[in-house]
Amino acid sequence: MLPFALKVVWFTLSLSSIPACWIVLTVFARAIGSYWGPMLYCIFATMLQGIFCLGMIYNMNPLEMPPLFCKAQTFIIYYAANSATGVCAAFTLATTRTVLWPTSVIPSASSTLVWRNSYYLPIVVFPLGALAVAVPVLLSLHAIQPTDDLHCDATHPIWGRFLGYAGISMILTIPCFFMSAVAAHRVFRVHSMQRNLFKFTVSQPRSLSAERAANTTAVASPPSSPKPAVHPKLFPEDDFADDEDCDVVVTSRNHMPHVDEMTDAAATLPVDDTSFPRPHVLSPSLSSPSPSPIPETSRWSKLRIGGRQSSNTPIVNTTASLPISGRSRQSSPRYMGQSQSLAPAIWRLILFQMAFFIIQFLAALSTIIDVATHRAQPTPFGTQHIALVLVGWGPSIVFGHLPAVRRKLVFWRRQDSSVNG
Template sequence: MLPFSLRVVWFCLSFTGMMTCWAVMLSFVRAVESYWPLVYCVGCTIMHGMFCLGMIYKMEPFRMPRSFCIAQSITMGLGVFLMTGVSASFAIATTFAALKPKTWWEGGKGLMVWRRIYIYPLFVFPFLATVVQLGITLRFDSGVQRDDLHCDYSDPTCYAGIPWLVTIPCLYLSIKAILRILKTNKHLQRSRDPDLDVDIDTFTALPRRPKHVHMARAVSTSSSSPPANLQSISRQPSSPALTNATLTPRGFHMPFQPPALNLDTLHYSRSSHASDELDSPISSNFPRFANPPQVGTVSLDPDRITVESTAPPNEEWREILGASDTPDLDKASSLKWNEDGDKSESEYVKGDDGFDTEDNYSGTYPTRAAPRSLGTTSRKARRPLPTLTPAVYRIITFQLAFTIVQPLSSISTLIDVIRHKPPAPFGTQHIALLISAWGPVFIFSKWPDARRLYSLWLPWK
C-alpha cells in the first residue's frame, strides 16, 4: 500500500502543474497568434482534474465506486489522447516550417497557423481512441480496482500502448524536421560567399580634420599680390565665342586622394587684409583673374566682350563683371573639405553633373560617386541569413520531450507484461503524469515572448 503522504505530494504537484500549464500556454498562443494549441491544456485539465478528484477517496482505488473508477479511467485516457494529438500537430507544424525556410522571418507568428490536417490528430484520433477504450473497458470489465494512485484500465495491459500509434509517426516527423533544418542551414551558409561580403568601398577613406581647422579664402589686394604659385595657375576659356562673363563651372570626380594644402597659401591668407570680399574662392578647376587696373577693360574675347571700368584701386574685379552674376561663380567655383571626418558621403548634395558635392567656402575636396553609380562594381547589401525562430526550437524540443514521455510511461507496463505480473502500485507512468503538466512550463517558460506575457499571471517568475 502506497503511503498517504506520497498521494498528497502527487496531488499538489498535479494541481499546480495544471494551473501553471494554463498560464504558460496562454502566453504561448498569444505570442504565436494561434489558439488551437490550447487543446493541450484542455487534455491536461481533463486528465489531471480527474486525477485530483480521486483525493475525495484519498486516492485509493479500493474506496472508489466502480462507476467513478470507470469514469476516471475513460476520462484520463481522453486527456492523454488529446495531448498526443497536439504533439502530433506540433510535429506537422514544424515539418512545414522546416520545408519552408522563408517562414523563419515571421518570428514564429505564422508557424501555428491553423491547417485542416490538424483535425485528424486533434479530434478524430481522440474520439476514435476513446470509443475503442470505452468498448474494451465495458466488454472486458478492465476497470478493476488495484493498489494505485488512480483507477486505470489494466486488462488487457497491451491497450495502454494505443498512444504509440501516434507517437511513432511523431518521432519520425521530428527527426525528419531536424535533419531538414540542419541541411537548410548548411545550404544557406554555403550560398553566402564570404568574398562577396567585403566592403565595396575601395576608394581612399575620407581624411579626418578637426572642426576648428578651416581653409581661409585666398585674397588679393591692389597693394600686395598673392604668392607666385597662385599667379601661375590659369586656364584659357573653353570657347573663343564665350558671350557671358560668368563662367559655368565643371564638376570632376577624383576618387583617389585630396589635393595637398599649400602652407604658403594658408600663411598668406591668415596675414592678408581683413576684408573677406577682396577675391573669390579659387579652385584649381577654374581660371584665376587678376584685379583689374583703375581704368581699363576686362576682355574674355577681344572681338566680342569688352567691359569698361572706372573702378578705384581697391574695387573688386567681380563688381566690374556684374554683381548679379558673381554669386553663381562663387558658389560653384570651390568645393569644401569634409569638416567633420565622421560625416557620411551620402549626406553630400547632388551636383550639377550627377556627382556628390557640397558647396562651401571651407576648401577644396574631390568627392567620389555614390556606390550605386559604380555599375557592376557595387552590390546590393544583403539582408542577414534567415535563422530558425525560437518558437520552432521550443516546439521541436516539446514534441521530442513528449515523444520520450510515451516510452517512459510504458516502461513499467512492459516490464509487468514481460514478467507476467500485475501492474506495480507505483511506476514510471506516474512520473510521466507530472511531466505532461510541467513539461510545457519548463520548455516554453524560457521563451522571451511568452515570459513577458505569463509574468502578468505569475509575479514570482
C-alpha cells in the same frame, strides 16, 4: 500499499501544474499570435490532471473508489492523453511543413500555426476512434479492476492499457517524434549557418576600410563636391516603412535575424551605417553624383523587387527555411523584435514536441515491462505517474525560459526598472 504521503505529493504536483500550464501557454500563445494549439493543450491537460486529482476524494485509493467512478476515471485519462497527443501531432505537422518544406514567402508564427481542417484528424478523430475501441473491449473483459495504485486503470489483463496511453497513442507518437527530430536537425543547421553569416557581416567593415585605404593610396582622387552625411536619425522608422522608392541601402541584418535574441549578445548590437559601402546617390535633391575614381557600383548591385530597391549581397538564403518574419516591409526597425523572437518560439515548440513524445514513451514503459515479465499485478508506482506530472509541467519547463514569455511572467522586474529609471 503506497504511502499516503506519496499520494499527497503527487496530488500537489498535479494540481499546481494546471494554473502553471494555463499561465505559460496563454502568454506563449499571445507571443506567437496563435491560440488554438496552446489552448487545446491546456484543456486536455486540465482534463487529465483534474480527473486524477478527483481521486483524492477517495484518498487516491482505487480500492475505495466506486466502480462507476473508476471506469470514468480510466476512460477520461485515456481520452485526454490521446487528445493531447493529437494536439502535439498537429504542432508537429505545422512546424515540420514550415521547416522542411518552406514556401517562397517567409511565414509568420501565426501563419505557421494557422488552423487547418486536416488537424481534425489527430485532434478529434483519433482520440474518439481510440476511445471507441477501448470502451467495448475493456468493458467486455472486465479489465478495469481496482488495485494498489494512484488511480484506476486496466489491470486484468494488464495489456488492456495498450488501448489507452500506453499503446494506441504510439500510432501518432512514433512518426511524429522522428519528424520533430528531423525538423530540429534542420533548425540547428540553419541556426549555425546564420551565426556564421552574422560573424562575417560583423567583420565586413574592417576589410572594407582596408580596401578603401589601399584604393586611395593607389589612385589619387580629384576634389569633388561634398557628399551629404548619412545618419540614421535622418531617416525615421516610418520613412523606411512607408517610402517605396527609398534608395538608402539597409544593412543585411534585416535579412538575417538571429535564432535567440536573448542568449546571443550580438543580436542586440546597434545597426552601424558604416557597415557597408554607401551608394553615392543618397538624396533625390542631388541632380547628379560627383565623380569618383573608385567604382563603388561594381561592389553594389541594385535589384528591384516589387518597386523597392534592395542590396544584392552574397548571403545564403537560409531565412526562408524558418518562420522568421511575417512582415512585408522588412526595412522597418519596429518589427525587428517580433522577427527575432519568432525563431526561438518555433525552436522551443519543436523541443516541446520531442519532449512530449518522450513522455509518451515513458508512460508506456512500465506497462511494457509488466507485460513482458508476465506480472500478475501491475506496478503500483510506475513511469506513467511520472509522465502524468510532466504533461502538466512540461510547458512551464520548455516555454517558461523563452524571452518573450519570461518578460511577461516577471512583470514586477519591469515595474522596478521603470521606477528606478
